[in-house]
Amino acid sequence: MTVQDRLLLGQTLSFIDDPFDVPVSAAVQYIRDGAVLLRGHLIADVDEAVTLKKAHPNADITDYGDALILPGFIDAHVHYPQTAIIASWGKQLIDWLNTYTFPEEIRFSDHDYATVIANRYLDLVTAHGTTTVVSYCTSHPESVDAFFTAASARNMRVVAGKTCMDRNAPDALMDTAQSAYDDSKRLLEKWHERGRASYAITPRFSPTSTPDQLTALGALWAEHPDCLMQTHISEQKAELDWVAKLFPDARDYLDTYERFGLLGQRGLYGHAIHLTARESDRLREMGAALIHCPTSNTFIGSGLFDMAARKSQGHIVGLATDTGGGSSFSMLRTMAAAYEIGQLNGTALHPAQLLWLASAGNARTLHMGNKIGKLQNGFEADLVVLDLASTPAIAQRSGHADDIWQAVFPTIMMGDDRAVMAVWINGQSISLENPNRV
Incomplete structure (x- = not known):
């Protein structure tokens, strides 16, 4: 025909x-x-x-x-399970997780609830002109299946993965090193490169994963190097202190990933505000992507990411809403917030730079610059x-x-x-x- x-x-x-x-x-x-x-x-x-x-x-x-x-706009870091708690009042990162995020994510063991939120989320972002998203799911495989299924029905290009946590979280959200590996591998084999879906290996961040779990996920990434890996790094200063206590032998926050095989060219590292010089140099050497989440960084009081400085240093940088720590589903609003933060850092980003970040720039971070x-x-x-x-x-x-x-x-x-x-x-x-x- x-x-x-x-x-x-x-x-x-x-x-x-x-x-x-x-x-x-x-x-x-x-x-x-x-x-x-x-x-x-x-x-x-x-x-x-x-x-x-x-x-x-x-x-x-x-x-x-x-x-x-x-x-179409590309959003390089979101948490679709946080759709219902977006714009929740008054908390910073660790309290935000305990007060809002974890109680809501527990609900995603129910496939029907996960399906409702996945469809709601994709409808909301599509209405704002976003055509590709990179999402964390919850620790429940049901949440991953619901998200990929909803995206498939729209023929929408998405990246997502099961969020892995085996400590410092409610029992109802924790998996183990073995189950994180097994679940992620099964979901990867089910969804990766099926239609317009891609799988991302997803440790939430090192404070919620033991060394054993980080080792297991590093091994899985080594077995499937064509997958992306997404996590968080250096979002808030209290988080850095926590990481230092949990990993006393690590050189810095990045080392809690690097030593377990979770630093690589196809890695997406959300926030990356408070990097040391070594961390910055190492991430750049590896060609890993830093994902800037401006509405989130201001909404929960994380700090100011210096876009102009990181780009001038040669970093690959993406842009994201970080729903629901981010306070908008819109990449337009996210570009505006990036501009405002740039002004506070002394650099007015050009409209072309903002639009590039939300399109070709984000495609580059996803290693999809030849597709979208x-x-x-x-x-x-x-x-x-x-x-x-x-x-x-x-x-x-x-x-x-x-x-x-x-x-x-x-x-x-x-x-x-x-x-x-x-x-x-x-x-x-x-x-x-x-x-x-x-």
Whole structure:
């Protein structure tokens, strides 16, 4: 059966290089009157609208006017089981876990409850223009199955894994070194590279895993080096003190992963705010990714990640909501928070740098830079279409814009789901009329 071509018309913006490394003009491919040609689940071409309409006269056309067509947003660090406790008041990391997170995660032994929250979460983020997420599940295999199943029904590219903990957590959430290995291996074999799913080996963080469990998960990663590994590091100073007491022989926090085989190029290390010089150097040498979670870092009082400094040092850096320690499901709000933190650190991030982090930059952290994150021939057709005048406040500012960056920056700073005109996942338009359908 012949696949019907479809042309999406609007302003188009994508990246051909990292705007932290080269001038913005050399990093960006922007077309004022552009078009994206979709063929099945892939992008077939991006060019001037007049050119593609002439070359493909029989293509179905969707005209988004002056809206901006971008690669779908990618969120590199979330906790979907914390959906229901987002925006909970007044705690920092350790108390947050004990007061809010652990009691809620206990509920995910119920597959039906996990299914409800997984669908709710994916509906919420899709409504905000996010088309790929990297999520921690809970220690219950049911939570992993529920999440991957919900994502599969949407043909959505996701990465996720069972969160492993065998100490310093409620009994109802703890596994063992052996069961963490066995469960993770079974889930990995079931879901990894099935459709658009990828598995991530997932020790929550070293305070909740014994050396035996960390050793077991390091061994599993060595057996499956094509998998990602996700964890947390150096989020809050009290956490660093705790790690030092639990691992008195470790050189630093990173060493509690490195000595057990949990430092590698395909590692995703959430937060990474308070790194020592050795840790920073070692993570950079390994090509591991640091994942910046700005709304979380401010909401639970963790500190200020210095994006400009880390990028100038040569680190691979991603951007994430960290739902539900993060206070928003929106990558627009996350970009705005990253900008604000950059200002506090003395560096105003350019709108191109923010959009790159949420698209091609995050794709790079996931080692999927050849599949997602760009409007480019052969890439998977995950797209977000932004209305750059979605509210009166945004419209009055963008109406005075002299270039695309002045036009899009008000949406980055003040936009929400009202700015999301359309979302395409794997070449299919997604209904945004009722995102909270569950």
